[in-house]
Amino acid sequence: MLSSDTWCYGHILKRGYEGKSVYKNSTIRIDELLCEGLGNRVFPGAVVVAGKNERVLYSNAVGFASTESDRVPMRENTIFDLASLTKPLATALAVMKLVEKGTVNLNLTLTDLLPADVPADKKAITLRQLLCHSAGLIDWMPLYKQVEQGKAGQAKEQIRRLVLQSPLEYVPGTKTLYSDLGYMLLEWIVEVVSGISLAEFVSRHFYAPLGLQRTFFQEVDKPLRYPLEEYAATEKCRWRGRVMRGFVHDENAYAMGGIAGHAGLFSTSGEVFTLCATLFAHYHGKRSDLVEPSVVREFFTRQEDPKGSTWALGWDTPSPRGSAAGRYFSANSVGHLGFTGTSVWMDFDEDMIVVFLTNRVHPTRDNNRIKAFRPYLHDAVARCLREYSA
Incomplete structure (x- = not known):
């Protein structure tokens, strides 16, 4: 049962597609x-x-x-803390551009790229391994607890050194382990190679x-760019003593000043769609103004080393079983x-893009129901879009 104060609305942005319309029952199923x-x-x-085909066909905000005292309804232009979508939509995107320009190549190592004394066990880690999570690095560490607070620049430098000094979880290149630490290093690499911050570069x-x-x-x-009510709230953070809204939820990214390679990007559902549709067009060779299509295709290709990995460069691909993408996304998806x-x-x-943004950690991260929900949502949307072009 939905509570009496649930706010739920939805609509089809475009009802006609080459003279046809979405089957009503599929659309209602997504809304339901x-x-x-919510319920x-x-x-x-x-x-x-x-x-489909880089055009928005369905949009819904619920x-x-x-849920604080202001209880602001979700809107289509609500600004979200994208968390780890920062990895593909900022960090990997920046590296993609640097590769296209010939500034770097994917086989360069940390020794080649960083102005630091790289420990012996990490000297041979490559840019490619960092991008596809096969660099041997630990998945996550509470590094924010080990640095001096209040001085973002110094804290970022300290965190970078701590990452370099952290023990490896496995021999680089022999397996995969999703790692925030690798993307912290990638942000550093983008900064060093380009001479500007990751934020400015992208x-x-x-x-x-x-x-x-x-x-x-x-x-x-820095002050928020937009009024507070335009942001989706995240967690009530014990460490910071408040509900996070407009500032990055991730503690390590916050300690690094808000700009980091693993988290920190904010956006709306519509703008994420626009960015993805642009990459989509480049992948298919319809555009080449921002990045050479062959480079885009390389980054969206699942890596074969190490064997069994589902990772492309900055992006995941559907797992054979239990994928968050559901049952209908093809193997040629990211x-x-x-x-x-x-x-x-x-x-x-299938020429299909689905952006699904929520504030599931509000007010607490102890809510993992979305793991089971995502595949059902993607199945419903995929069926709707398939029928739309039938």
């Missing part, structure tokens, strides 16, 4: 499923934007951006050319998840 997610407390609020080469006004990194010592309850999947065979 999102409202069920079952999968998330306080969510936005779905989906489409629930609340915050804005200059991608976000600004696409007119993305609500896709950005929020530095923790996607990524974010801890705050965000995700995006693109299917290059």
